[in-house]
Amino acid sequence: MILPALAFFCVGLHVGQGDTRGPESLPRPSISAWPSWMVPVNSEVTLQCSAPTGEVNFVLRKGRNSVKSSASPDSPEGNFPSVKFPFPDLTHSDAGEYTCEYYRRMSPSIRSPSSDVLLLVVTGYLAKPSLQAHHRGLVTAGENVTLHCQKPRYITDSHVFALLKKGTPTPIQLHSQRGKETDFSLQSVTVSDTGNYSCVFYQPHPPFWASGPSDHIEVWVTDETESDERAGTLGTTEIIPIVTCASLFLLAAFLLAAFLFIYKSTCCGAARNRKTKRYHSSKNPEVVTDASPAMMSSFPALDEGSQESRAEEPQGVMYAELNARALSEGPSNQMAQSLETCVYSTLKT
Known part of the structure; x- marks a missing residue:
């Protein structure tokens, strides 16, 4: 009796294990x-x-x-x-x-x-939030950038804030906030963090309404080496125009001075040549060769006293005396005078 009962128990146990297998x-x-x-x-x-x-x-x-x-x-x-x-x-x-x-x-x-x-x-069902940057202008690699996202004042429900970057399909940061605003921090930024950022907020529960994206903010990250090269380039481009302007000014001044010198030399030389042609120089007193007969009769001969006194005068000075009597007599009398009357002047060489 014991053996049949034990065999029946084992068979039942095996069947039970098979039924419990899912x-x-x-x-x-x-x-x-x-x-x-x-x-x-x-x-x-x-x-x-x-x-x-x-x-x-x-x-x-x-x-x-x-x-x-x-x-x-x-x-x-x-x-x-x-x-x-x-x-x-x-x-x-x-x-x-x-x-x-x-x-x-x-x-x-x-x-x-x-x-x-x-x-x-x-996105696009709720009013868009605003996004502001605590850091303005260029950002050097290694610095931290904080972007502040804020919902409109009349929206008071709890939402999840998401930070978006143009060109990246999924949000780069998510913040669950009960308040109206949150800060997104970009730690130790690199050049690859350069781009346009915006933020949205949405409900984490049905019906899952979401806002439109905020106006974007551009974050520009530069490397220190690039900043130094840019500064060096700007310095060079600022110096070049200054040097160029100074050179042009000096060149213009030089050309002007040369032009004035040449013009003065040309004019003075021409005047001196005209005077030299009008007078014939010799050991005797000069005779005016291009004077008209009327002019020649109007100047009396110079006396020896006046010649001696003028001998002491500086070189290159010419003197002449007018014949007042000849001028008062009129043209007819002047033509009647002898042509032997000459005008003398002293030209010291």
Whole structure:
């Protein structure tokens, strides 16, 4: 009696263990959004689900509701099958929490666990915040930059603040704040941190409304070596115009002085030549060769006393005396005078 009873107990135990074994478990899928999980209204986004096994059908869920399903295409060996769910022309009602799961085509009753939750945020429903920088102007690499984001005053609900950078699809920082403002800090910035920044805020709970992006702020980060080279370049470009202007001024002054010297020499030389041509120099007193007969009759001969006194005068000075009587007699008398009357002057050489 004991042996049949023991055999029956072992058989029952084996059957019980078989009944408690659950269905075959499947790995969790993954979900992603392209180009980003935060996108503006009226744009397009694509949600992609992937599984580590082949020949499966995917189901996309928003919350607990199934919104889309699709069979994965056959994938080459080594690649996980995936399927894309496009959302063209987004509306604010498309915002929400999305997950995906899959099941094998031969075993539709066995489903995988849900993927991680992906929050899709559609911006542009609430008024945009303001963004300000505590540091203005150029920023040297290694410094810290603080950007201050603030909601409009009439919005008092709790929101999540997100810092965006143009060219980067996903937010670079997230802050959960109950207040109206928050500070984003960029620590030890590098040249790669240069760019245009903006911020948004959104609800972390349904209906997940989000603001439009703030006006952007440009952050310009320079390396110390680049700053030194730029300063050296600016110094050189400032010195060159000064040197050039000084050189041009000196050249103009030199040309002006040379022109005045040449002009003065030319004029004086011409005047001296004219005077030399008019007078003939000899040991005897000079005779005016180009004077008219009337002018010659108007000047009496110089006496010896006046010649001796003028001999003491400086060289190069010419003297002449007018014949007042001849001038008062008129032209007819002047023509009647003898042509022997000459005018003498002393030219000392």
